[in-house]
Amino acid sequence: MKRIAAIHDISGVGKCSLTAAIPIISAFGIECNPVPTAVLSTHTGNINGYTFRDLTDEILPVCRHWASLGIYPDTVYSGYLGSARQVSDVKEIISLFSSSDRRPFVAVDPAMADSGILYKGFGEDFPSLMANLCKSADLIIPNITEACMLTGMPYKEQYDRDYIEALAEALLDYTRKYAVITGVSFDGDRIGCLACDGNESRYYFSDKYPGTYYGTGDIFASVLVSLVTLGKSVFEGAEKALNFTSRAIRETYNEGTDPRFGVAFEKYLYMLNRAEEETE
Numbered sequence: 001m002k003r004i005a006a007i008h009d010i011s012g013v014g015k016c017s018l019t020a021a022i023p024i025i026s027a028f029g030i031e032c033n034p035v036p037t038a039v040l041s042t043h044t045g046n047i048n049g050y051t052f053r054d055l056t057d058e059i060l061p062v063c064r065h066w067a068s069l070g071i072y073p074d075t076v077y078s079g080y081l082g083s084a085r086q087v088s089d090v091k092e093i094i095s096l097f098s099s100s101d102r103r104p105f106v107a108v109d110p111a112m113a114d115s116g117i118l119y120k121g122f123g124e125d126f127p128s129l130m131a132n133l134c135k136s137a138d139l140i141i142p143n144i145t146e147a148c149m150l151t152g153m154p155y156k157e158q159y160d161r162d163y164i165e166a167l168a169e170a171l172l173d174y175t176r177k178y179a180v181i182t183g184v185s186f187d188g189d190r191i192g193c194l195a196c197d198g199n200e201s202r203y204y205f206s207d208k209y210p211g212t213y214y215g216t217g218d219i220f221a222s223v224l225v226s227l228v229t230l231g232k233s234v235f236e237g238a239e240k241a242l243n244f245t246s247r248a249i250r251e252t253y254n255e256g257t258d259p260r261f262g263v264a265f266e267k268y269l270y271m272l273n274r275a276e277e278e279t280e
């Protein structure tokens with residue numbers, strides 16, 4: 001059985017970070033070992049009054065204990081980190097789980113910004129720290145804003161294929177292998193991603209629904225990281241991650257619930273298991 005150490009916050013409401021990663025990774029038949037970076041009542045996007053308990057002092061001791069038990073993850077998957085120090089701690093966690101004959105696959109979702117702005121609570125130095133962590137990753141999964149903050153390219157609301165492809169090219173300096181840019185949309189009808197493996201780049205698109213759906217980056221990344229951990233290509237992973245995320249967004253749009261509180265992915269978890277079987 002594969003094992004993923006998932007280093008994200010846990011937000012009780014909002015269906016992002018660990019509340020998405022644990023069920024999604026588990027649905028694939030992969031063991032998820034959570035390393036909570038912070039405990040929040042909700043995510044921080046467009047919601048006021050959330051609680052926040054930082055767990056910076058816990059994350060290295062948790063991983064050291066696992067290493068002392070001989071527990072080494074196949075994949076280290078980091079997402080929302082609760083403090084600047086945690087970014088360097090994740091690098092230490094990668095070293096802790098590596099030896100001369102073993103290195104985990106490292107996936108970094110540099111969850112720190114969207115729509116051109118940094119999430120609340122992060123300082124201006126956070127993107128450069130995250131860029132440094134990305135360089136230790138085999139797969140990075142930024143949205144367009146995060147890709148700009150990592151590479152220093154200017155953020156644009158309106159863009160074309162040349163811009164996205166230049167961004168992808170620049171991102172290859174911030175990953176050991178693969179980069180997937182999320183939230184790519186060239187028109188009002190379709191939204192998707194660009195996946196690159198260093199040799200080729202492929203776009204995947206699905207229907208676009210009006211509104212901002214929180215947590216969808218984490219859902220997408222958790223499916224992608226699970227599939228790559230199971231040995232699938234970054235292209236297959238990106239396509240299936242997009243299909244799953246899009247199905248959950250469609251359901252939420254049809255239900256008309258407040259999109260700040262997350263998308264209805266739970267009833268589609270069964271699709272993940274099946275997606276895996278279909279490729280056997």
Ligand code: PXL
Pocket residue numbers: 009011016017040042043044045080111119214215216217218
């Ligand atoms: O979905 C990204 C995310 C994860 N965790 C927390 C967040 C956000 C986005 O706003 O606030 C706590």
